Amino acid sequence: MKKTTVTKFLRKFFPYILVIAAFFICQSMIAAGTMPRTTKSLLIPVCVYIVMAVSLNLTVGISGELSLGHAGFMSIGAFTGIVIAAYARQALGVPETVQLLFAIIAGGIMAGIMGVLIGIPVLRLQGDYLAIVTLAFGEIIRNVLNCIYISLDGKVLHFSFNRPDLPGKLLFRGPTGATGVSRIATFTAGFLLVLFTLFVVINLIHSRSGRAIMAIRDNKIAAEACGLDVTKYRMMAFVTSAALAGMGGALFGLNYSTLVPANFSFNASILILVYVVLGGIGNITGSIIAATVLYVLPEELRAFADYRMLVYAVVLIAVMLITNNQSIKNFLETLRERSREKSEKKGGEAA
Amino acid sequence: MTMFLSNLISGISLGSVYAIIALGYTMVYGIAKMLNFAHGDVIMVGAYICFCCLYNLGLPPVVGVLASMAVCTLLGILIERLAYKPLRQATSLAVLITAIGMSYFLQNLAQMIWGANPKSFQTVIPAGNLTLMGGELKISYVSMVTIAASVVVMVALSLFVGRSKMGRAMRCVSEDKGAAQLMGVNVDLTISVTFAIGSALAAIAGVLMCSAYPTLKPTTGAMPGIKAFTAAVFGGIGSIPGAMLGGILLGVIEILGRAYVSSELGDAFVFAVLILVLLIKPTGLLGKKIHEKV
Numbered sequence: 069m070k071k072t073t074v075t076k077f078l079r080k081f082f083p084y085i086l087v088i089a090a091f092f093i094c095q096s097m098i099a100a101g102t103m104p105r106t107t108k109s110l111l112i113p114v115c116v117y118i119v120m121a122v123s124l125n126l127t128v129g130i131s132g133e134l135s136l137g138h139a140g141f142m143s144i145g146a147f148t149g150i151v152i153a154a155y156a157r158q159a160l161g162v163p164e165t166v167q168l169l170f171a172i173i174a175g176g177i178m179a180g181i182m183g184v185l186i187g188i189p190v191l192r193l194q195g196d197y198l199a200i201v202t203l204a205f206g207e208i209i210r211n212v213l214n215c216i217y218i219s220l221d222g223k224v225l226h227f228s229f230n231r232p233d234l235p236g237k238l239l240f241r242g243p244t245g246a247t248g249v250s251r252i253a254t255f256t257a258g259f260l261l262v263l264f265t266l267f268v269v270i271n272l273i274h275s276r277s278g279r280a281i282m283a284i285r286d287n288k289i290a291a292e293a294c295g296l297d298v299t300k301y302r303m304m305a306f307v308t309s310a311a312l313a314g315m316g317g318a319l320f321g322l323n324y325s326t327l328v329p330a331n332f333s334f335n336a337s338i339l340i341l342v343y344v345v346l347g348g349i350g351n352i353t354g355s356i357i358a359a360t361v362l363y364v365l366p367e368e369l370r371a372f373a374d375y376r377m378l379v380y381a382v383v384l385i386a387v388m389l390i391t392n393n394q395s396i397k398n399f400l401e402t403l404r405e406r407s408r409e410k411s412e413k414k415g416g417e418a419a
Numbered sequence: 420m421t422m423f424l425s426n427l428i429s430g431i432s433l434g435s436v437y438a439i440i441a442l443g444y445t446m447v448y449g450i451a452k453m454l455n456f457a458h459g460d461v462i463m464v465g466a467y468i469c470f471c472c473l474y475n476l477g478l479p480p481v482v483g484v485l486a487s488m489a490v491c492t493l494l495g496i497l498i499e500r501l502a503y504k505p506l507r508q509a510t511s512l513a514v515l516i517t518a519i520g521m522s523y524f525l526q527n528l529a530q531m532i533w534g535a536n537p538k539s540f541q542t543v544i545p546a547g548n549l550t551l552m553g554g555e556l557k558i559s560y561v562s563m564v565t566i567a568a569s570v571v572v573m574v575a576l577s578l579f580v581g582r583s584k585m586g587r588a589m590r591c592v593s594e595d596k597g598a599a600q601l602m603g604v605n606v607d608l609t610i611s612v613t614f615a616i617g618s619a620l621a622a623i624a625g626v627l628m629c630s631a632y633p634t635l636k637p638t639t640g641a642m643p644g645i646k647a648f649t650a651a652v653f654g655g656i657g658s659i660p661g662a663m664l665g666g667i668l669l670g671v672i673e674i675l676g677r678a679y680v681s682s683e684l685g686d687a688f689v690f691a692v693l694i695l696v697l698l699i700k701p702t703g704l705l706g707k708k709i710h711e712k713v
Contacts, residue, residue: 128512132512134512134515134516189694189697189698192698193697193701195511195512196453196454196511196515197652197697197701199454199515200454200645200648200649200652200693201693201694201697203645204649204690204691204693204694205690205694207645207686207687207690208686208687208690208691211683211684211686211687212684212687214683215681215683215684230681230683334641338519338523341516341519345516349512375531377523377526377527378524378527378528378531380523381520381521381523381524381527382520382524384516384517384519384520384523385502385517385520385521385524388506388509388513388516388517388520389502389505389506389517391513392505392506392508392509392513393505394508
């Protein structure tokens with residue numbers, strides 16, 4: 069059975085179409101003044117969490133490695149972004165859009181560098197061990213951030229470890245984090261960042277490297293026997309994911325006036341993982357929808373906020389049990405075969 | 420010198436708690452080949468049950484400890500039957516995510532039942548110190564009981580696994596599940612017993628930990644759980660003496676690191692140790708080398 073070019077095109081570009089359509093609907097609602105203020109304040113975080121979920125999906129779904137420290141990369145991006153934006157404003161005097169751009173790029177680079185440093189030891193491990201070491205790194209990052217102080221004195225940035233007595237204005241002070249951040253993040257920037265993330269991730273998946281990454285996920289030994297450089301490709305996925313998380317983090321950091329390292333705990337990593345798992349591991353469109361729905365719903369349903377995490381936990385367990393249930397798997401397989409037979413009878417047009 | 424000794428003793432005492440938790444991790448990992456992420460939260464449930472028995476019902480401490488062991492044993496079996504047993508054939512990623520879900524579930528359930536505010540735990544062990552070296556070195560009774568309890572648990576568990584029929588079945592299942600089944604070992608029962616023992620130990624650990632550090636909240640178990648897993652990996656996962664050694668070493672490293680290097684970076688030290696161990700000796704201090712088969 070041949071797949072038509074239209075369905076192939078749709079499969080690859082559906083995430084873009086979805087995001088662009090959603091952006092224009094939101095923009096027209098804002099222009100018409102029909103969007104409530106509370107919903108409007110959710111737009112930027114939703115963009116950030118879409119970026120986080122799609123980038124984590126690259127590690128968990130495409131590369132097949134469970135990372136439990138994604139919020140660590142997000143925090144690096146966030147605090148780098150805050151410092152760089154403040155520096156660009158004070159020392160370089162550039163407009164807000166350029167500050168934001170610098171912040172996002174710097175956040176991505178910094179998180180990418182950390183991704184390389186962490187990836188070297190982490191990617192020598194596999195399975196549960198890899199998961200627990202990413203968790204360990206996430207906690208180490210948070211612990212170390214709690215001890216770092218950064219200040220801006222004129223045009224010079226000062227860093228110190230565990231000593232708050234720095235010259236100039238303190239931008240970042242250990243456990244109390246960053247305060248008085250100017251909120252320069254915009255919805256348009258978030259939208260563009262989501263598009264950029266989709267562009268990077270989808271193109272990576274459909275490239276030669278992407279196929280290599282998936283081959284390593286499916287069978288490492290066979291892929292190695294075919295001559296693939298396993299470490300290189302696993303590293304490529306891991307670092308790309310980290311850098312994108314850093315960029316998302318930078319946007320996130322510049323959306324709030326105060327931010328503390330404790331915001332990026334293990335629970336934050338789990339929250340992103342829940343988006344990925346419930347959206348479907350390896351499914352980019354699924355991650356986008358899950359991140360949007362699961363972020364917006366609890367915020368809109370404040371009355372049920374107490375039960376939110378409990379429901380999350382139950383749904384997470386239920387999804388894992390159902391998707392791994394043998395009889396349900398068999399049932400779905402029969403359904404799929406039946407529809408395939410039907411479409412074959414029609415000559416492949418119904419696909 | 421006395422300062423160092425007193426730090427060392429509190430390190431060993433904290434390490435003994437980690438060791439008891441790590442025993443649960445290591446047994447479950449050895450036999451079911453899964454990382455039971457919810458193990459840390461069973462500790463928290465155990466501590467809450469004991470708290471309720473002492474504070475709300477006014478029962479004597481011994482009854483509280485026994486009750487919390489009983490509840491945790493049931494909880495462990497229940498978790499295994501409901502969440503993990505259907506996933507025996509699934510990928511390790513699926514099982515790990517389910518275990519994380521279970522951990523979240525327990526934390527949030529505890530928050531609904533007992534509230535998010537920390538409760539101050541009434542110690543089950545009489546407060547006070549043993550004074551040595553002319554009053555310079557003080558060892559609290561809590562530390563002494565913790566260390567003694569962990570030694571007793573360790574010896575009892577070694578005897579159970581080494582000598583009893585069920586222990587032999589456990590070793591068989593951990594070696595080869597399929598072959599064990601063919602030899603007439605009831606694999607499901609063996610796994611359930613493993614979870615039961617691990618959870619009962621978690622209850623003891625919860626009570627001991629909250630006696631030493633008396634704040635009890637729904638997330639109390641999470642961090643010690645992760646550290647105990649670190650200890651189990653440190654000592655060589657699947658090995659019972661390894662869990663004991665790893666736990667005690669980790670406790671000592673954490674306390675000495677906090678005391679002599681930086682008080683904020685205590686947790687970072689523990690995790691740095693984990694990473695170093697996995698890189699230098701991936702099977703841990705006392706672990707067996709596993710060959711990869713194609």
